[in-house]
Each structure stands twice: as structure tokens, then as C-alpha cells.
Amino acid sequence: MPSKNIVKIYLKDGIYHIYNRGVEKRQIFMDDQDYRMFLYLLKRYLLPPNQTKSDCQVRPDRESNLYKEIRLLCYCLMPNHFHLMVKQLIERAITDFVRRLTNSYTKYFNEKYKRIGALFQGRYKAALADSEHYLLHLSRYVHANPRELFKNIQDFRKYSYSSYLDYLGDRHTQWLYPQEILSYFEKQKGDLGGDEFSSYQNFVETYSEDEEHKILKNLILE
Numbered sequence: 001m002p003s004k005n006i007v008k009i010y011l012k013d014g015i016y017h018i019y020n021r022g023v024e025k026r027q028i029f030m031d032d033q034d035y036r037m038f039l040y041l042l043k044r045y046l047l048p049p050n051q052t053k054s055d056c057q058v059r060p061d062r063e064s065n066l067y068k069e070i071r072l073l074c075y076c077l078m079p080n081h082f083h084l085m086v087k088q089l090i091e092r093a094i095t096d097f098v099r100r101l102t103n104s105y106t107k108y109f110n111e112k113y114k115r116i117g118a119l120f121q122g123r124y125k126a127a128l129a130d131s132e133h134y135l136l137h138l139s140r141y142v143h144a145n146p147r148e149l150f151k152n153i154q155d156f157r158k159y160s161y162s163s164y165l166d167y168l169g170d171r172h173t174q175w176l177y178p179q180e181i182l183s184y185f186e187k188q189k190g191d192l193g194g195d196e197f198s199s200y201q202n203f204v205e206t207y208s209e210d211e212e213h214k215i216l217k218n219l220i221l222e
Contacts, residue, residue, distance in 0.1 A: 008126045010092045015073065015180075017138045018098060019221050020124045021081035028080055028119060034109065035077055035161045041104050045097065046072055046175035066100075069093035071177045076145045077161040081221060083142040085129070087180065098124045127219040132184065137215050139181045140204050143167065153205065167200055 008016075022028040029035050045066045071087040088094050106119040129135040143164045150156040157168060165171040167178050185200045197203040213220070 008094075009128050010088075010094075011128065012091045013087065013089065015085065015087045015129045015135055016094055017127045017129060017142070017219060018084040018086060018094060018124055019081060020102070020120045020122075021221065023118050023121045025080055025121070028082070028105075028109065029077060029161075030113070034112075037108050038077060038082070038101075038105055039161070041101055042072065042075070043175050045101060046070060066093065066097050067175075070097045071180070072163075072175060073177055073180050074139050074142050074163040074167070075176075076142045076163070078145055083145060083221075085139060085142055087177070094126060098126075125221075129219075134216070134219060136181065136184060136203070137212055138219060140207060141212060141216060141220055143204050144209070164204070167204075 029038070047065075048067050049065050069088065069090050070093050071089065073085040073087060075085070076083045086094060086097070088097075102120055102124065109119055110116060127138075129138050143162060146159045146162060147156055149159070157164065157170075159165075163173070163176055163178065166173050166176050167182065182200055185197065185203070197206070
């Protein structure tokens with residue numbers, strides 16, 4: 001049986017939860033430089049050319065800018081996997097985006113660690129968030145990933161390799177579009193399972209993980 005979310009539905013203006021892990025569940029981020037390289041590649045692909053600087057020795061592939069095709073809504077990088085939520089502005093933009101991103105990062109990783117071969121576990125997975133309900137819960141799932149790394153909630157909120165800092169208003173990343181999701185809370189919209197939440201932060205930090213996994217089922221990492 002093929003892995004779930006390998007076969008994708010491509011829609012213009014569709015919002016997707018994109019994820020993959022290291023081959024054989026190996027670590028894909030070994031140190032701070034690795035995380036920063038992945039974030040640098042996101043920046044290079046998602047900002048207009050005149051807003052990026054060649055401040056890194058390893059560059060993405062040519063003609064790499066995709067700022068007219070992809071909007072990144074949220075993300076989280078974990079030691080052996082990554083999560084991205086993106087809105088594709090043209091049909092099938094995610095295919096080109098993920099291919100360039102993972103190929104460039106694999107090239108960097110293999111050169112740094114003197115290895116060859118695939119870094120990621122097969123083809124990337126992409127689940128379409130085809131309702132407001134799924135969109136909000138997927139964003140929470142993405143941002144809640146690092147909770148397992150920290151005992152202290154304050155340390156979780158400061159995790160650098162996630163867009164949660166932007167959602168809390170403590171950072172403002174040029175190539176991120178949090179308002180697409182935050183607007184639901186500002187307008188008090190959305191069916192979040194019958195509960196009322198005072199803020200996005202309250203939603204992320206208090207919602208039951210067991211209930212969320214029942215809601216999302218096949219839309220998340222195995």
C-alpha cells in the first residue's frame with residue numbers, strides 16, 4: 001500500500017500541509033547551521049529577488065524565486081522531519097517548490113557531511129486543507145510539534161525553528177503570511193470543535209492533542 005498523501009490533488013489557491021522526514025527516520029538537521037540553511041533556502045525562494053542577499057556560500061538552483069507562486073503560512077523544523085503549510089497561487093506550484101527546496105538542501109547536507117544518496121524518505125507528502133476546520137487544526141498541529149522537546153512552556157514559545165514566534169508577534173518574517181490563519185481568530189470565525197478560544201496562542205497551547213489527532217487522521221505525519 002502506498003504511503004498516504006503521496007497522490008496529490010492540485011488546486012489553484014489550495015492550501016497544503018507538506019511534510020517529509022529523513023530516510024530511515026535519520027536526522028536531517030544536525031546543528032544550528034543546518035536549520036539556518038533550510039530557512040535561508042525558504043527565504044531565497046519566497047522573497048522577491050531584490051529583497052534577498054547572497055549571504056550564504058551554498059545557493060539554490062538557478063531561477064529559483066517562487067514568490068509569485070507560493071505563500072508560506074506556517075512551518076516547523078524538527079530534528080528528523082519538517083512541516084510546511086503553503087498556499088499555491090498557481091496549480092502544481094508546490095511540486096516545483098518542494099523539489100527545489102529539498103534538492104538544494106540535500107546537496108548542501110551531503111557536501112557538508114561527506115555522504116551521497118537520498119536524504120528524505122521518498123516523495124514528499126501533501127495533504128489538502130479543504131476546509132477552514134482542517135486549516136486551523138493543521139496549523140496548530142504544525143506549531144505544537146516542538147512541545148515534546150521542552151518541559152517548560154516558555155521554552156516551547158521561544159523555539160527558533162518554527163513560525164510560532166511570528167504568530168505570537170515576537171518576530172516578523174518577511175516571507176511568511178500568518179494573517180491568513182490569525183484572521184479567523186480576530187474575527188472569531190471557525191468551528192474549532194465546539195470550544196471557544198480567546199486567541200491563537202490559547203488554541204495552540206490548550207487544545208487536546210488526542211482530539212486533534214482524531215480530527216486530522218490521515219492529514220498528518222505517520
